[in-house]
Amino acid sequence: MVLNRRNFLAQSVLRSGVLGCSLAASPLITPVSFAAAPWDHRLVVIILRGGMDGLDVVRPTGDPHFAALRPGLTAADVASGADLDLDGFYRLHPALAPLMPLWRSGDLGVVHAVSTPYRDKRSHFEGQDLLEAGTLNVGAAQDGWLNRMLQCVPGVEGETAFALGQMKVLEGAAPVANWHPKANMRISPQTEQLLVHVMEGDPLFEATLNEAISLSAEATDPFFDPEAKGMSGDMSPRLPQYGPLALAAYAAERLRGDTRIAAFSVNGWDTHARQRERLGRRLSDLAEVILTLQARLGAEVWGKTAVVAMTEFGRTARENGSKGTDHGTGGAMLLAGGAVRGGRVFGAWPGLEEGDLYDRRDLLPTADVRSAAAWILRGIAPLTRADLEAKVFPGLDMGEDPGLLS
Known part of the structure; x- marks a missing residue:
């Protein structure tokens, strides 16, 4: 040789x-190259692996059937007022209290009662595969919907998008840069x-x-010390090398430059038991991630940024005997950023009476999570509806514009 x-x-x-x-x-x-993308908005996609319980994160306390389904999980918070009123019908989990200023400023929103097309098997592996592939069926594509989005836009180069860790959502033919904090x-x-x-x-x-x-x-x-790289913000200048805060800090550093898309995951959302403690810790982490992005992006870039936090499926409407919830169907998507039209909960509420539940056990999805993602992509990048419905999310009907972006 x-x-x-x-x-x-x-x-x-x-x-x-x-x-x-x-x-x-x-x-x-x-391959990593350095070239400006053909649009100016930023997108951060956070995959919440494990099946986040949207009914606990954004609680529909205005539904007359909610309290009876969740007496051990939410009753104490509702009675004490620990959770936070959003609009008179929904209340926010108390662990997300640090994000309430974003809600009030219109930089935080929710899309409720959404899911991928995945039904019934409730497997983490299959659910996450479908979430990141963005297709109708498990195994229908080897690439991810964010990569297919990049394939539809001319002028994309290596640093336009960063996958932080192993992220199928950005795998595919379009050039994408990869980084891991343990590298x-x-x-x-x-x-x-x-x-x-x-x-x-x-x-x-x-x-x-x-x-x-x-x-x-x-x-x-x-x-990992992004502050030493000349970054601004009021967060602590020294962040842990490993974990979601390091990913958020690194993503912000790249997004302040030529990068337009970053994707990473936050694990630990499978709450079969002791959900009050476990979910609270994960939500505190997520709040810190979002606030780290806000602080380190700076006001100008944050104003052009949409953060989308999505999960493979929701959890059962009823709590189980282990003080947790099991794998379900409908859930919630969290949105943040200055580009988001926040301060509201989007989506048609299906109700929690037993006859309204999917399979009499889960929150019934009233919208496809891919549709919300497609409308966000439509608003931040030069994409046609035809490309989004045929190439990025094959087989998707986007429906009417829900107005997720400001």
Whole structure:
């Protein structure tokens, strides 16, 4: 074999694993370029893995059947006024109290009683696959709906979109950059110098090697410190290297530049037992993620940003015997950002009387979560409705514009 730059890289990675991070997440494998996107709005997609209980997050206390379904989960909060009134019908989980200023300013909204087309099996694996693929059926596409969206827009290059971690929603033919907070090349200075020498002058690998070294340098510090990169905001300048806050901080850094789309996940929403404690912790994390994005994007970029937090399915209308809820169907999507028309709960409420429930156990979806996502894409990027319904979300009827963006 001739020892050229590409062969050297391939053999180094495959034989020794010297880069210390997965091939899928390595900037050495994913082409990364620096070019402005053909639109100015930003989009952050957060996948809430595990099936978030939308009925607990945004509580329909105005429904006369709600209290009887959830006596152990919500009765104490309702009685004490710990949860927060939104519009006289819905109340917000108390763990999201830090986001109430966003609600009042119109930067936080909810789309309730939504789901993907997934029904009945209630498998996390299949539900998440369908959520990220954006198709009608499980296994119908190997790529994700955000990547197909990028394929419909001319002028997209590597840094237009960032997948932070393994995100099927951004997998596909369109160029996408990948990063993971644990990415660490773990190579000696001598090896780094050798790599730089071997890649020097190569139009494909020289720039991406420099990017990989930069990302790895950020990850080797015990704390990821975006403030040291000249970023603004009133959040603590030192954030944990791992976890959702690191992802939010890194996404904000990129979105302040040429990046227009970032996607990452927040895990831990499967609340079969002890839901009051577990869901409260996860919602506190989510509130910190959203506030980190707001602070580190700055007022100007935040004003052009839509944050979409979505989950694979909701949970049962009734609490179970383990002080939790089981896998369900209809749920809620959370929206944040200055580009969002917030301060309201969108969606047609189906009711919680037993005959109104899906399969007499779940919140009945009255809208497809893909439709809400499609209207957001339509508002932030140069996309036609025909492309959204045929290519990005095959088989989708978007319906009427719900007015999710300001």
